[in-house]
Amino acid sequence: MHSPLFANPSSEHRFVDIILPLNLPQTLTYGIPHEMQGFLQPGMRVEVSLGKNKQYAGVVERVHNEQPEAYQVKPIKGIIDEEPIVNIKQLQFWKWIAHYYIAAPGEVMQAALPAHLKMMGETRLLWAPEHEDVVYDWSYDALRAVEILAVRKELSITDLRSIVGGRKFMAVLHELLENETVVIDDSLESSYKPKKEKIISLAAKYNEEPELIKLFDELQRAPKQLELLMGYVQLSKQKGFVRQADLLERTQASAAQIKSLADKGVFIIAEKEVDRLLYEGVDEQKEIEFTPAQQKAYNELNAGLSEKEVVLLEGVTGSGKTLLYIHKIKEYLASGKQAIFLLPEIALTTQLVGRLRAYFGEELGVYHSRFSNNERVEIWEKVQSGKYRVVVGPRSALWLPYNDLGLIVVDEEHDGSYKQKDPAPRFHARDAAIYLGALHGAKVILGSATPSIESLFNAQNKKYGYVRLNERYLGVQMPQIEIVNATSLNMVRQQGVRLLTPELQQAIAIALKEKKQVILFQNRRGYAPFQMCTSCGWVPQCKNCAVSLTYHKITDKLHCHYCGLKSPVVHTCAYCGSNSLVSKTFGTEKIEEEVQQVFPKARVARMDIDSMRNKQSLPQLLDQLGKQKIDILVGTQMVVKGLDFATVGLVGILSADSLLSYPDFRVNERAFQLMEQVSGRAGRADGAGKVLIQVYNLQHPVLKWVKDHDVHGLYHQEIKYREQFGYPPFSRIIKIIFRHKEEPKAIQAAAEMANKLASIEGIGIQGPAPALVARVRNLYIQEVWIKCPQSVRVLEHVKSFIKEERLRMTGERGFSSLQVVFDIDPVG
Structure with a gap:
């Protein structure tokens, strides 16, 4: 933190509104100590205390001279920045986001700022015995903490609790404080650490060419040191500076060998701050030529x-x-x-x-x-x-x-x-x-x-x-789209093929023969979305959420895609005891396996959220696709969005029915967009692209629009439907979500909100009703949907009303743990 002593004390501004990284409904006002006045600007970070001296780093939203009447202001404790880290337009943007989407200013700050600019505040215990020569009679639990403190010199409260356990924590802390062996430090510190690397340079005398030549001659008898010197000279010419890590990689030497040259006075090793985002790119920039x-x-x-x-x-x-x-x-x-x-x-x-x-x-x-x-x-x-x-x-x-x-x-x-x-x-x-x-x-x-x-x-x-x-x-042609009746799957099931129709198999074989790449799209990840008992219909469910568990072959476990629970595979029905469990429908893992069985010589890869968790997974996969090291790519929505590879000749959409039957007023729009976008991956270079869509409901109108690439046919049909039923763009929608560990309380709260909203004229109310997934992480979920007319006045009134109702509800006895969430303009 920087000293505020150079501030201009003549300013009349004595108060600041601070955004704290907490779910508080508004900013908090603090006083500016006299010696800090004239220096503070909006966008700077300051250190403040809240509650029982809990320290926070907040962002100054406004500097003013308006003393609050409702409470006695506390002074800010310190100024963290010399210059604002957030500019005025950013603060205005934050304010609009918080207002329009009914979010707390602190929630916006948490989303907007990188973690390391939010500072870290945690109470630390510093080892500072008042009497060095005293031998203390420590309890067994305190002795463990003392031994660690004596070596490390400090511990966070979290560390101390993990060392001695929750039950003994307060007793040990009291013992340490009573014996005056620790002091409490509650200051804030930035968790951002500049990247430092060891940079190698030559001693000044070797900048003269005769001295450098002489040095090369002297090192003839030490081949590894000579190699290090040659490597240094080459890297220095290429980059202008030499990182120790690069020199080690170039010469396959050891850090000890570099140090020996430093000890001889040849190299100078300095630790310097370096850019984490070093860019090594092309010098000449491309020009654009339009068709x-x-x-x-x-x-x-x-x-x-x-x-x-x-x-x-x-x-x-x-x-x-x-x-x-x-x-x-x-x-x-x-x-x-x-x-x-x-x-x-x-x-x-x-x-x-x-x-x-x-x-x-x-x-x-x-x-x-x-x-x-x-x-x-x-x-x-x-x-x-x-x-x-x-x-x-x-x-x-x-x-x-x-x-x-x-x-x-x-x-x-x-x-x-x-x-x-x-x-x-x-x-x-x-x-x-x-x-x-x-x-x-x-x-x-x-x-x-x-x-x-x-x-x-x-x-x-x-x-x-x-x-x-x-x-x-x-002028490349749009891909040819073919609708395939999925009932033809019945013809190949006896051959052990369950997912690829004969038409799609033939198309894949032709594409592979022509050295073209294939993309297969399925809007579900996992191996089989659910298991089912064929005797009684029982399906394994997540114990925390009201959803079926998905089998993932790679882990050989059942996964919940909502709370992350992993359970062993079920072989016996928990309801009737039967062992006749079968997999129903299919996910990307299952498709990948079947494709590999049908086309054993093909190089098959999968692109979904499970296979792309590693930071380098995605760049590596895209690199392999670009170099044509992958023949068939199986994926979820990730493959839909903008992949641009010239040699993709075929796209297969495996289960279009699942896209066309989702319970949402945007279902036709979403299905059209997904199918049209994934179709667009085919034939981008030569126009010889082909798309096969496997579907049971051949009469669905979206299929004709996709086949004709007819965005406006979809639009004209949908806009009539939206106007008739009052959906966007003819209204604004607010979804209110109620979560509680007790289902009756979630239902009661949702019903109460819906009844209160009925008093507002001109709006439509749907619900309360259980969410599509009615329980997640052991919380029951109810929803109320509001349709507001396209009127700013009505929308503002409704938002103000529901905010007040949430405050009243959560303040009632027995409802303090009720979660009420507002989603403005939800997308599904």
């Missing part, structure tokens, strides 16, 4: 952006929308602005970054949850300083400290992954990007091959500009 169709769309995009703040770019899969984005970003960078390139998934980020580096070089930053906390702090600082002028990433990229934002691109704007589900703030990144753009006076491009109904509606009503690019890059 006539792209040039026409680009001209229309420019015209749209000159008239509107937001433009919807609808471009069929493989049309080259990315090139339009890149060209537009380059224009904004040339005018000194920053840009954001939002993507719905990390998977897309991983593949796209390599392409973007060729256009933006070192000015490109990447931000997502796969980075370590330390790396995220460094990215934050590079955006703040302006070193990164383009940032690509999923929804978290919106939180970074942009100073001069000119353009935001939201690619695949229809994607449900843009909506944060848990924890709060449950914001929609597409809508938040539009607000952030307005704050900065920036333009926003929404891009998709399958735009959301809401965005198409806004374009049709001239709220957004609209550009359509309906031709694939270089």
Whole structure:
């Protein structure tokens, strides 16, 4: 922390509103000590105490002179930053997110700031005996703690509790304090640690060429040391500096051998702070050449952006929308602005970054949850300083400290992954990007091959500009789509094949023969979504959640996809005792196994959340796909989103019926988007792509729209239905979720809220009703859905009403553990 003594004491501002990283309904006001006045600015972090001297690092939202009447203010204890780490526009953005999505300011702060900028506060015990010469008569439990403290010199309260156990903890702590052997330190410290590495340099005298030649001659009799010196000279010429780790890798030497050269006065070893995000890229940046169709769309995009703040770019899969984005970003960078390139998934980020580096070089930053906390702090600082002028990433990229934002691109704007589900703030990144753009006076491009109904509606009503690019890059044909009757599976089941129709098997064989890659899409992970007893119909359920358990062959266990529970495989029915348990339906693991059986020579890989848990799993898989080391890729929704490989010739959708029967008003829209997007992975280079959709319900209208790539046929049908039943975009929806360990209390609370809401005119109420999964982690879940008209006044009234009701409910006796969660504009 920095001393505030250089502050200007003449300022009249005596109070600050602080955002604390807690679920508090509002900011808290603290006093500014006289000697700190004139220095504090919004966006700085300060140290404050709350409750019984618990220390927190908060962010200053406002500096003012308005003394609260309701309570006596405490003074802030210290100032952490010399300069704000959060800028004014970020604070305004946080405030809007908290207000619109009914989140606590502290919940927004927790989501927005990298962990290491939130500081760490935990009481520590420092070993400082008052009387060094006294021999203490310690109890057995205290002696264990004392022995560790004497060596380590400090312990956190958490460490002490784990050493002596919860029951003895208070007694031991009291004993340590009574004997005056420890002092309590409650200060805050940053958990961000700069990366330090050992950097090797030559002693100054060897910078002279004659001395260096002489040194080479002297080391002729020490071949390993000579190799180290040669390696040093080569690395120094390539990079300008030499990391010890690189020198060791280059020469296969040991650290002891480097040290021996240092002892001789040849090398100097210094520990220095280094950049975790070292970029080794191309020196020359690529130029962009448009096709006539792209040039026409680009001209229309420019015209749209000159008239509107937001433009919807609808471009069929493989049309080259990315090139339009890149060209537009380059224009904004040339005018000194920053840009954001939002993507719905990390998977897309991983593949796209390599392409973007060729256009933006070192000015490109990447931000997502796969980075370590330390790396995220460094990215934050590079955006703040302006070193990164383009940032690509999923929804978290919106939180970074942009100073001069000119353009935001939201690619695949229809994607449900843009909506944060848990924890709060449950914001929609597409809508938040539009607000952030307005704050900065920036333009926003929404891009998709399958735009959301809401965005198409806004374009049709001239709220957004609209550009359509309906031709694939270089005129490549759209893939041929074939609907396959899934009843033909009955013909091959006696051969041991359960998942691939004869038509799909034949198509895969032809694609493999032509050296084309194949993608098989199934919207479920695991080996078999559930087991079932054929005698009585019993299905193994999670003991914590109201869902069936999914079998994963890789672990040979039943998994709960909601709470993470893993259970042994069941061989005997718990209800009737029968051992006739069978697997029903199928997941990606099962498909992978069957494909390998049918095509034993094919190289098969799987892409789902289970197989991609490791940080390097995704980049490695994409690299193998790009080098054609994988013939058949089996995956869930991850394969749908933007994978761009020229040699993919066939896409198979294995169970389209599961996409068409989900209980949600967006089911047709979602099914169309998924099938159209995954279809778009085929034939992107040569137009010789083929898509097979296995389905039982051949008459479903979505199938015709997918076959014809007809986004607007879907739109015109859906918009009539939405208007008739009052769904978005003709209303705003709020979902209220009630969770309680006792089901009657969850039902009672939900019913009470629904009854109270009935007094508000002009809104529609659905529920209360159990959630689709009615119990998760031993909490029963009830839901109430509210349809609000497109009126800001009514929406604000409803939000204010439900916030007050939540406060009243959770304050009632017996309901303190009730969880009431608000989800504004839910996506399903």
